[in-house]
Every structure is written in structure tokens, then in C-alpha cells.
Amino acid sequence: MLLHSAEKEIDDKTVTAVLTAAGVDADKARVKALVQSLSSVDIGDAMATAVAAPVAAAAPAASGGAAAPAAEEAPAAEEEEEDDGGGFGGLGDLFG
Numbered sequence: 001m002l003l004h005s006a007e008k009e010i011d012d013k014t015v016t017a018v019l020t021a022a023g024v025d026a027d028k029a030r031v032k033a034l035v036q037s038l039s040s041v042d043i044g045d046a047m048a049t050a051v052a053a054p055v056a057a058a059a060p061a062a063s064g065g066a067a068a069p070a071a072e073e074a075p076a077a078e079e080e081e082e083d084d085g086g087g088f089g090g091l092g093d094l095f096g
Contacts, residue, residue, distance in 0.1 A: 004043040011035055 002018060003010050012031050019026040 001043065001047060004047075010038055010043075 003014055008014050012028070012035055015031050015035055016026050016028075019031070
């Protein structure tokens with residue numbers, strides 16, 4: 001997101017530079033995998049979607065005002081937490 005916001009190309013060199021500046025010893029293979037996985041992603045669109053989604057989900061709960069709807073939403077949140085482990089785990093998995 002930092003590179004996108006700075007309108008810099010997202011490549012191995014720039015990602016490694018950002019990680020190095022943050023004090024992270026970047027693994028070249030993991031950086032390459034990250035850059036490759038981001039090559040087909042419209043980062044601006046992904047950021048807009050990620051920012052809008054939580055707001056849209058929170059709006060009905062806030063407008064309800066009753067405690068009962070909040071209790072009904074809790075099991076749904078628990079169901080979402082169940083994961084088969086086959087997905088992308090985030091930057092922590094990539095860079096330790």
C-alpha cells in the first residue's frame with residue numbers, strides 16, 4: 001500500500017527496500033512470491049473495497065440499537081473464524 005500510494009512500481013527491489021527500511025531481513029524468495037501475487041491485483045480497487053466493507057457491515061448493527069441483533073451476529077463471526085488453513089496467512093507468514 002505504501003508503494004502504491006507513493007506511485008512507485010511494486011517490484012522485488014522496491015519491496016525489499018521498504019522491508020529493509022523497516023528493519024526486516026527480507027527473504028528474496030518470499031519477496032518474489034509476494035510481488036508475483038500482487039501483479040494481477042488492482043491495489044486501488046482492493047483498498048477501496050477493504051475500507052468500504054467493514055463500514056457497510058457495521059452500519060446495520062449500529063442502527064439497530066437493540067442488544068438482540070448483536071447477539072445474533074456473534075455466531076456468524078465464530079463461523080467465519082473457522083478456516084481450513086489453505087488460504088494466504090498474511091505478511092507475517094511471508095516475512096516471519
